[in-house]
Amino acid sequence: MKCKICGQNSGKYIVCQEHRNTKYKDICKIHGNAWFINRQCQKCKELKNALYLISDNKDRFGNVIDKNHFLYTYKNRLTHLTRRYQAKYMKRISGTSGIYGIFHNNTCLYVGQSINITNRIKQHKENFKTAKYHLNGLRLHKKRISISKIPHKVEYKYYEMARAYNAYELSYKTLFVVSRLSDDFEYNELLTYAEQAMIESYKPKYNHIAARPTRKENLNYK
Numbered sequence: 001m002k003c004k005i006c007g008q009n010s011g012k013y014i015v016c017q018e019h020r021n022t023k024y025k026d027i028c029k030i031h032g033n034a035w036f037i038n039r040q041c042q043k044c045k046e047l048k049n050a051l052y053l054i055s056d057n058k059d060r061f062g063n064v065i066d067k068n069h070f071l072y073t074y075k076n077r078l079t080h081l082t083r084r085y086q087a088k089y090m091k092r093i094s095g096t097s098g099i100y101g102i103f104h105n106n107t108c109l110y111v112g113q114s115i116n117i118t119n120r121i122k123q124h125k126e127n128f129k130t131a132k133y134h135l136n137g138l139r140l141h142k143k144r145i146s147i148s149k150i151p152h153k154v155e156y157k158y159y160e161m162a163r164a165y166n167a168y169e170l171s172y173k174t175l176f177v178v179s180r181l182s183d184d185f186e187y188n189e190l191l192t193y194a195e196q197a198m199i200e201s202y203k204p205k206y207n208h209i210a211a212r213p214t215r216k217e218n219l220n221y222k
């Protein structure tokens with residue numbers, strides 16, 4: 001191979017020895033154009049870090065979760081990170097806010113957060129359909145063309161799921177009901193802790209990144 005940066009022979013590596021820690025631009029299958037170091041997309045690397053976990057009875061900032069802490073009421077569910085413990089809280093889909101899961105039989109495919117789960121699932125179904133039509137149009141089901149080589153109409157994960165499953169084989173569940181908190185920052189934090197807890201418990205196949213706040217309001221972090 002030729003080094004991505006200097007063009008010299010780099011053997012079986014994407015960059016030569018000298019450029020092992022040098023940033024270069026490449027295409028990430030999830031992020032598109034991105035910075036890479038030694039084959040790894042730096043955005044993916046940052047996003048794989050699970051930040052929203054309780055450890056030693058402390059939140060992600062190191063504050064102790066005592067009974068005045070907004071996570072206190074949820075502590076049990078946020079720290080018993082096994083599917084066995086969490087499964088009894090599974091409910092059918094409704095318009096509540098919280099965490100949902102997409103399943104194929106017993107396999108969890110995807111876990112996400114939403115302020116209205118019913119609406120979010122509708123979006124998922126539409127995106128899944130779009131990916132399916134797109135893949136069928138390209139006749140990818142006959143040839144195994146890399147999904148990363150086609151321009152995406154919806155997020156990467158929908159293509160992965162659409163290639164592996166049919167819409168009627170998927171089921172949707174509410175995993176964790178999160179009630180609205182008056183403080184917007186705390187509410188978003190709680191949703192994200194709950195999402196990470198469900199990712200740890202259900203081990204979804206297509207969550208490529210750790211839980212992060214998804215709503216716009218989060219840009220105004222205190």
Ligand SMILES: [Zn+2]
Pocket residue numbers: 003004005006007008015016017018019
């Ligand atoms: Zn080089």
Ligand SMILES: [Zn+2]
Pocket residue numbers: 028029030031032034041042043044045
């Ligand atoms: Zn990436």
